[in-house]
Amino acid sequence: MDAHRLLQQSPEYIKGVGTARATLLARELNLHTWEDVLHHFPFRYIDRRKFQNISEIHEQLGMVQLCGWLRDVVHSGTGRGQRLTAWLTDGTGEVALVWFQGIDRLFGLLKLGQEYVVFGRPVAFRNELSLPHPEITTRDRFVEQGAGQTLYPVYPGTEKLRKNRLESRFFSQITRFILDKTHGEVLDYLPSDIRKHHQLVDRQAALWGIHHPQSEREAQVARHRLKFDELFYLQFGLLHNKIKRQSGSRGHRFVHVGEMVNRFYSEQLPFKLTDAQKRVIREIRADMGTGGRQMNRLLQGDVGSGKTIVALMAMLLALDNGFQSCLMAPTEVLAVQHFQSLCELLHNMPVRLALLTGNVRTKERKVLLNDLQIGKIHILVGTHALIEPPVVFCQLGLAIIDEQHRFGVAQRAALWAKNVPPPHILVMTATPIPRTLAMTQYGDLDLSVIDELPAGRRPIMTRHVTDRQRLSVFNFLRKQIAMGRQIYIVYPMIEEGDDEQMKYLMDGYESVSRAFPIPDYQVSILHGRMRPDDKQMEMQRFVSGQTHIMVATTVIEVGVNVPNASVMLIENAERFGLSQLHQLRGRVGRGADQSYCLLMTANEPRGESIRRIEALCSTTDGFKIAEIDLQLRGPGDLSGTQQSGMLDLLLADLRTDETLIAETRQAVEHLLARYTDYSQPPLRGLLMGYQAQKSRHKNWGEIS
Ligand code: ADP
Numbered sequence: 001m002d003a004h005r006l007l008q009q010s011p012e013y014i015k016g017v018g019t020a021r022a023t024l025l026a027r028e029l030n031l032h033t034w035e036d037v038l039h040h041f042p043f044r045y046i047d048r049r050k051f052q053n054i055s056e057i058h059e060q061l062g063m064v065q066l067c068g069w070l071r072d073v074v075h076s077g078t079g080r081g082q083r084l085t086a087w088l089t090d091g092t093g094e095v096a097l098v099w100f101q102g103i104d105r106l107f108g109l110l111k112l113g114q115e116y117v118v119f120g121r122p123v124a125f126r127n128e129l130s131l132p133h134p135e136i137t138t139r140d141r142f143v144e145q146g147a148g149q150t151l152y153p154v155y156p157g158t159e160k161l162r163k164n165r166l167e168s169r170f171f172s173q174i175t176r177f178i179l180d181k182t183h184g185e186v187l188d189y190l191p192s193d194i195r196k197h198h199q200l201v202d203r204q205a206a207l208w209g210i211h212h213p214q215s216e217r218e219a220q221v222a223r224h225r226l227k228f229d230e231l232f233y234l235q236f237g238l239l240h241n242k243i244k245r246q247s248g249s250r251g252h253r254f255v256h257v258g259e260m261v262n263r264f265y266s267e268q269l270p271f272k273l274t275d276a277q278k279r280v281i282r283e284i285r286a287d288m289g290t291g292g293r294q295m296n297r298l299l300q301g302d303v304g305s306g307k308t309i310v311a312l313m314a315m316l317l318a319l320d321n322g323f324q325s326c327l328m329a330p331t332e333v334l335a336v337q338h339f340q341s342l343c344e345l346l347h348n349m350p351v352r353l354a355l356l357t358g359n360v361r362t363k364e365r366k367v368l369l370n371d372l373q374i375g376k377i378h379i380l381v382g383t384h385a386l387i388e389p390p391v392v393f394c395q396l397g398l399a400i401i402d403e404q405h406r407f408g409v410a411q412r413a414a415l416w417a418k419n420v421p422p423p424h425i426l427v428m429t430a431t432p433i434p435r436t437l438a439m440t441q442y443g444d445l446d447l448s449v450i451d452e453l454p455a456g457r458r459p460i461m462t463r464h465v466t467d468r469q470r471l472s473v474f475n476f477l478r479k480q481i482a483m484g485r486q487i488y489i490v491y492p493m494i495e496e497g498d499d500e501q502m503k504y505l506m507d508g509y510e511s512v513s514r515a516f517p518i519p520d521y522q523v524s525i526l527h528g529r530m531r532p533d534d535k536q537m538e539m540q541r542f543v544s545g546q547t548h549i550m551v552a553t554t555v556i557e558v559g560v561n562v563p564n565a566s567v568m569l570i571e572n573a574e575r576f577g578l579s580q581l582h583q584l585r586g587r588v589g590r591g592a593d594q595s596y597c598l599l600m601t602a603n604e605p606r607g608e609s610i611r612r613i614e615a616l617c618s619t620t621d622g623f624k625i626a627e628i629d630l631q632l633r634g635p636g637d638l639s640g641t642q643q644s645g646m647l648d649l650l651l652a653d654l655r656t657d658e659t660l661i662a663e664t665r666q667a668v669e670h671l672l673a674r675y676t677d678y679s680q681p682p683l684r685g686l687l688m689g690y691q692a693q694k695s696r697h698k699n700w701g702e703i704s
């Protein structure tokens, strides 16, 4: 059998594996083939030339290697309560080695006074350290065996695997077997000039080196090569898809800059655009205008940087060229708000706007859908109700998704399918995303960045306060209200409808109402459990200035725009994520007044929550916050559920591998600019290499 076929076999038939263990490998680690096993990498190595002093070991060390003599061996208990305890001493201290299984065999083997090397994980039980089920070898045997192997690989595993003795030693053995059998024949699709340019060892050597390194250096070189592959093929997939999409679908050409754009720009625009806004509008126009291909663009900009107006200009350009547009928002509150502010911006202009959410009544909906289909509606704003099948456009030319992170890939694809050829797509983020994420998660999109806030904004002052300061905080709020300002007070609501959190919100509302009594003060409340009509009414009362305080859950997190609101008080701030806090803070500071964000905690918070609060107090720059968030939370958990674990990278880390990500992206860009034929090398092989990588990364099919 050739190596390729061998690698597709189940590990079941490898000596020492068998059906039961193969099933465990599949179930616990998703390893089904030899190739999968080869890509189950150790996450660190233990230097087997070094021994720890028994007096210095502790639980946090993980695996330790000791060398000493057995002082005593005791067999105790009966039946299932049996155990074997051996006391190991090395002159610095003493530790118990404990076995619960295989006792009879070991009892015969262990000899007092003999020198042993012991390898295991110290565990504390009732203040006593012991090593349960350690590996134990005589010193002589260790020297014999270990000749050459100085670094012992440690593999990730599960409790179940450990119980069944599928530990590091097991992986070390079967990877050796597989690499021996397939020697020299593991396919390496990476063109040699790229290998040379980036100083990469070949794949075969890398797989040996990561599983069985002779030195730290060899392990590093091996890991680097395999990490390069992971990122290279990720970029290959992204950029390959991007090119395929662009060549496969011609875009509508919006070459005509007509009455709507011009009139809006010269007569209706309520402010001067920032340079960044102008630049981004140019980028979008270049895509949709002369480019002749379908736009797929990600618009990044900090909260309050003015993405909405950019979206509107793009929609007017579509309209000037005879096309409809839609703008999709993640929540009803935000969709309604977008609709209202667009209506305001476009007053006096003959643009027909409509709003579609899940709450539009059947009769109105019928009329609306009909108008949409015959082209009487130019711009449709709405929630995900927009993508439902009965929504049929006459000629959809542009689809915009606001707050992209709240939507999945499926929703984008559904919008895509609303027209033939597909509409141009513009997705907008709520807050900036880290550079590494832009290159990976969103790596198949073109990127526009608004990196400038409108002039005259004063930085929001952010303070951490504790419950003890509540009286003075409330006095401060009263002063702000006396100056004509409005206030948000936000409570955490991780799950809309959690009873306990609901009670907490209602208690909060009551105490705010007591501290700010009618008739001097009016307080609004907004949460996800309210009827849509009531939500709308409460929001409206606040927007129009009838109420002074809005007590709310994070339903107001995204997009809500009330420029007169100058204070954001966040209760239990330690319970919010960093980007969520930044997003909430972005609800104030939208007008010309000095604005404040107060982060309230019950007492002094500890650990990671204090770092989030400090980060927020230290900067208002969303780009910086995005980077800090990435560092604190790790890539698995960024900006909510949609993105969590999206890329499931095995070796690369979005926090630390920015340079390599950029390098691989560039390498792939060069390659795809030079070669276009996928039936010929090098692209033919690279496509296969990509398929292989993709099979190990479940989520790659779903990126962006
Ligand atoms: P976001 O990027 O968070 O969606 P918005 O589009 O809601 O931001 O804009 C935030 C606020 O800034 C709005 O009140 C908007 O009218 C205002 N705004 C946008 N662009 C400018 C500008 N160039 N000059 C002044 N104000 C602006």
Ligand code: MG
Binding pocket: 307, 308, 402, 559
């Ligand atoms: Mg917005």
